[in-house]
Amino acid sequence: MRQTCSIAKATPPMNALSPAPVTTPQSRATPAEARPFVRVDGISHRYGRGAPVLEDICFNVRRGEVLALIGRSGCGKSTLLHLLAGLSTPGAGQVHIGDRPVTGPSNRWVMMFQSPSLFPWMTVFQNVELGLRFDGRRTQAKHRVPQVLELVDLSAFGDRNVQDLSGGQQQRVALARSLAPEPDILLLDEPFSALDAFTRRSLQGEVRRIAKSLGLTLILVTHDVGEAALMADRAVLLTSGPGRVAADTDIALDDDDRSEATRAFRAETARLSQLYAEVAGMSAATDTPRQKGSAR
Numbered sequence: 001m002r003q004t005c006s007i008a009k010a011t012p013p014m015n016a017l018s019p020a021p022v023t024t025p026q027s028r029a030t031p032a033e034a035r036p037f038v039r040v041d042g043i044s045h046r047y048g049r050g051a052p053v054l055e056d057i058c059f060n061v062r063r064g065e066v067l068a069l070i071g072r073s074g075c076g077k078s079t080l081l082h083l084l085a086g087l088s089t090p091g092a093g094q095v096h097i098g099d100r101p102v103t104g105p106s107n108r109w110v111m112m113f114q115s116p117s118l119f120p121w122m123t124v125f126q127n128v129e130l131g132l133r134f135d136g137r138r139t140q141a142k143h144r145v146p147q148v149l150e151l152v153d154l155s156a157f158g159d160r161n162v163q164d165l166s167g168g169q170q171q172r173v174a175l176a177r178s179l180a181p182e183p184d185i186l187l188l189d190e191p192f193s194a195l196d197a198f199t200r201r202s203l204q205g206e207v208r209r210i211a212k213s214l215g216l217t218l219i220l221v222t223h224d225v226g227e228a229a230l231m232a233d234r235a236v237l238l239t240s241g242p243g244r245v246a247a248d249t250d251i252a253l254d255d256d257d258r259s260e261a262t263r264a265f266r267a268e269t270a271r272l273s274q275l276y277a278e279v280a281g282m283s284a285a286t287d288t289p290r291q292k293g294s295a296r
């Protein structure tokens with residue numbers, strides 16, 4: 001393993017331009033005995049002969065943890081998620097999930113995108129069973145699909161055409177489809193950013209609850225520190241041009257505090273916003289709208 005991958009345990013002053021990853025006062029080291037489930041070791045990437053998009057990205061994720069990857073538009077978040085999912089191959093470095101290096105897509109990890117990408121001529125049930133069908137497990141669908149529809153609160157909608165559903169309901173169908181094959185990891189690329197604020201907040205809480213109840217590991221890409229504070233146990237903040245890990249910090253909130261109504265949530269969101277502003281090289285004042293949940 002490359003030396004550059006050990007994230008500093010000290011607390012140096014925050015510097016967005018620093019090439020070395022830094023931690024914040026609330027960061028914790030992964031205990032040696034708790035083997036990380038996902039290991040990202042020195043990932044660097046560029047498209048063709050273009051400028052480097054990602055440089056020496058290193059972090060670990062524990063099994064069952066919810067990690068938010070936060071960074072400005074164009075910093076390489078989606079690229080990183082694709083590399084984690086084995087949808088493309090990094091120029092340098094390696095990703096391990098469990099004991100195995102990621103060399104391609106797998107049914108153990110599933111990606112969810114901003115758009116639900118459902119098949120409009122199929123019912124909710126048929127859309128949800130697709131993952132199982134592709135996995136050669138169609139016979140399990142009869143039992144599994146009703147289970148996941150119940151998890152996402154769509155039990156009554158199995159026979160409905162997906163075109164008749166709202167955007168939030170469609171995104172829930174996409175979530176059920178992702179959960180049906182019982183993956184270990186869900187990779188979420190801003191899956192709620194096209195939804196209205198109310199639906200977005202309710203789905204954010206729901207997805208965390210479902211992930212925790214199933215012991216799922218979530219890696220969530222977002223621009224929105226409020227989304228990170230609602231959903232994640234930890235946040236990794238990336239710089240841009242190229243994307244590097246600039247901070248790795250715990251989100252120390254009890255589940256009861258994961259609501260915009262609580263003081264602890266507002267304090268944590270303000271702390272993350274400040275950190276994000278420092279990493280992004282912008283003032284906290286110009287970053288304020290993001291605290292309130294706007295996607296961009």
Ligand SMILES: Nc1ncnc2c1ncn2[C@@H]1O[C@H](COP(=O)(O)OP(=O)(O)OP(=O)(O)O)[C@@H](O)[C@H]1O
Nearest residue numbers: 047050053071072073074075076077078079080223
């Ligand atoms: N297929 C591609 N070919 C060439 N360049 C690409 C490709 N995909 C992304 N890029 C470039 O890589 C950089 C990072 O893109 P990426 O989509 O990963 O950013 P992002 O952080 O997800 O942005 P956003 O928040 O806007 O979704 C951008 O400069 C983008 O133009």
Ligand SMILES: [Mg+2]
Nearest residue numbers: 077078079189
């Ligand atoms: Mg993106």
